Amino acid sequence: MGFAAIRWLLKIRAFTFNLSLQVKLILSFIFVIFIPVVLFSWYTLNEESAKAMKELLENNKNVLEVEKINIENNVELMGWTGQLALSNREMNNYLQIEQFQDTAQVLHIKKDVVNSFQYFLFNNPRIANVRLFTDNRYVNEIWPVILQESRIQSKPWHDDVMKQGGLPWWEIQENVGLTGMPSEQMPNEPFMTYLQEFKYPDNTTHNGILEISMQLSDFFSQTFSSVQDKNSQLIVVARNGQVFSLKDSSVFKQNGAEELISSIKLTSHTDYETVRFKVNGHSYLALQSYIPSIDVHLVNMASLEETMEGINHSRVRYIVLVSLLAAFLVLLSYSMQAIILRRLKALRESMQQVRNGNFNVELPPITGTDEVGELGFHYRKLILKINELIQDQAARQAAGKEAELRALKNQIDSHFLYNTLENVKMLAEIEGQYLISDIMTSLGGMMRYSMEWRQDHVMLSDEIQQVQHYVSVMNIRYDGRLDLRLSIEPECLMQESLKMSLQPVVENAIKHGMSRMHSKDGNLLITISGVRRGQACVIEITDSGRGIPDETLGLLNQMLRMEEHAYQEVRQLFVRKENEDGNGIGLRNVDQRLVMSYGVEYGIRIESQEGSYTRIIMTLPYRVMGGG
Structure with missing residues (x-):
């Protein structure tokens, strides 16, 4: 059997050697088509099944991710509501009273404190209720916000909340209604409740428990x-x-x-x-x-019932389609072989010319929408693309040379400007105009500092030097009425700072300080101090101007961190009301740069006392340039 099989193989091989290439291609196609089709079908069907399961898993994961985001938002909302509730000063004062209140006082608390408390905390419709349960026997119950803690001491979660030591406790309750309350209408569904113990100012004595409820359908909306x-x-x-x-x-x-x-x-x-x-x-x-x-x-x-059923239906349809396609290809192959070989020969000759370096070869037209026709189309596009790339590379080299020349010209212009300032300075010193010489020195230092912007972060000492130059130049305008005093701790001189972050603040102080001058001598004192406080460096810029009214001061501090659309609206109102064009835009820009570089816990804030001073406090993370 073994020798007979070998003889048959030798006969088949000798027979195929005498056949034309076209016939060989047809026979080989017919012989090998079934194995690739079977393997391809098996692989594709497995891929389809895996893809369907993966798609199902991804969809479920997306749904779960969306729900987790909703939960995080609701947790944050209820926690934020709880913090607002516990930080209400008037409500805390009432919950900590040490004697019984008369009817008029209770009505006042109900009207002015509880109502505003409810309006402020219930501005989000997802919050079902906010209740404060207190064990203070002097506190009168004001439904539905202020209640006695005895009403919830029998709740199974009461002891768990007390063990938290003031930390939040989350509980799913079937019903948050309380017995004995007047006509309390609560939906017949579970609630997610946020529970937290609150204490007296000594932070050790228990005062009560805060309860914030949200319907479970709102908390788990998805x-x-x-x-x-x-x-x-x-x-x-x-x-x-x-x-x-x-x-x-x-x-x-x-x-x-x-x-x-x-x-x-x-x-x-x-x-x-x-x-x-x-x-x-x-x-x-x-x-x-x-x-x-x-x-x-x-x-x-x-x-998975519907998914598995869909996979089985797709499998049957795909097997039928592949079988029909294989049969069609076998019938079509004979008529296509001659055309394919002729066009492939034309492509081969053209490729040989391209290999020899002739990229301007003229490819004979190869028609058709099959693979060979598509190959001829893309090959023609490839030749055109190669020629375009050669031209682009030549253009880039020319553009690079032009950019180098332009950069050299700008460098020459900068050196020319610096040299001109130095010449003016020397002429002023020769003529005895020492004030002009000093101004040229300060102006040259400012221009060199602002134009040589190699990095966004510099040492605080560089920023201080820039401010000194700026004040020296501005003293020409204000006849020497500006007095700059520095009080910087040595360890803060190498503090990392954003470039051009101090000058806008000093510029703002000079602009508003000189326009609101109240001192008898007309001088403006600007003091810059810098101290290290823990892991932060605090820089204070104080001017002796007229100061800012309290209501305007609060608005300016809010404008520093407002959203852009809200800021623009408030800015227009501020301009019309105050008849000023500054309205803190320079300070806002500095604060936004600091927040973007270091985080929301850093930045600036404004302090002022009307008729006395204005102080800008800039907080930076303590970082030593070059020192880690």
Whole structure:
């Protein structure tokens, strides 16, 4: 059998050697077409299945990610609301009274404190209620905000809140209503509640518990939304194992949410974890994540029935399509071989010329929309692109030479300007005009500092020197009425600072200080101090101008960090009211640069006392240039 097989192979080989290339191509195509088709079909079908599962996983992950973002926003909203509630001075004063109040005082608290407190905190419709439970027996209950703590001491979460030591505690409650309250209408659905103990000013004595509630459908908006994929559903699992979800979801048609959750092991990690399992013969895919801030598990449960059915249908359709395509290619191959070989020969000859360095070769027209025609089209485009690149490279070299000449010219112009200032300075000294000489020195230093912008960060000592030059130049305008005094700690002189961050502040102080002068001698004193405070360097620029009224001062500080559209509106009102064109735009620019470079905890703020002084306080992270 072995020798006979070898003889047959030798006969087949001798027979094929005598055939034309066209026939060989057809036979080889027919012989090898089935193996590639089978392998390609198998690979493609697996890729389609993997792609469908990956797409399903990505969609579920996106839904879970959106819900986590919603949860983070709601956590931040409720935490922010809690901070506002606990920072209300008038409310705290009332909760800490040490004697009973008469009716008039209670009505005053109800009208002026509680009502404004509710209006301020309930400006977001997602907040269901904000209640303060106090154990102060002198406090009268003012429904629905101020209540006695005895009403919630029987709640199962009361002791947990007390153990937190003032830290927030999150609890999912079936009902936040209180017995004995007058006609309290609360929706018949669970609530997510933010609970926090608050204390007396000594920070050790218990005063009460703050409760902020939000409907669970608002807190987990994506979970309880009816507009979502019918094959997946988000599930919220509380710390006690209680399950909350959209009960009428089609995912729970075969098995309930509690049964599905009991079939998987909940993760203790915040990263996403995927579990694929079956319950009663039905396949599911669970994508889960743990949210430690509120101590809940978020699970996106997806049914795989429809996905697997779609994959099977696609598999059948694809096999039929590939089979028909293979048969069509076999029938078409014979008639196409002659055309393909003729056009390929023309391409081969042209490529040989290109290989020899002739990029201006004229390619004979190769028509058709098949692979060879497309190859001829792209080959022609490739030749044109190569010629374009050669021309572009020549143009770039010429442009580079021109840029070098322009840079050299600018450098010559800068040196010419510096040399001119030095010549004027020397002439002034020869003529005995020492004031003009000093001004030329300061002006030259300012121009050199501002034009040689090699980096955004400089040492504070460089900024101070620039300010000294600036004040010297401005003293010409103001007849020497500007007095600059420095008080910088030595360790702050090498402090990293943004370039051109001090001059706008000093410029602002001179502009407004001289226009609002109140001193008898008409002089303006500007003091710049710098001290290190922990991991920060604090720079204060104080002028002895007229100062700023309190209401204007507050507005200016707010304008430093406003959004751009709000700032423009307030700026126009400020200009019309104050009849000024400055309105803090220079200070705002400096603050924004500092925030962008170092973070929101750094920047500037304004202090002032009307009729006395104005002080700009600039806070920078303590960094020594070159020293780490």
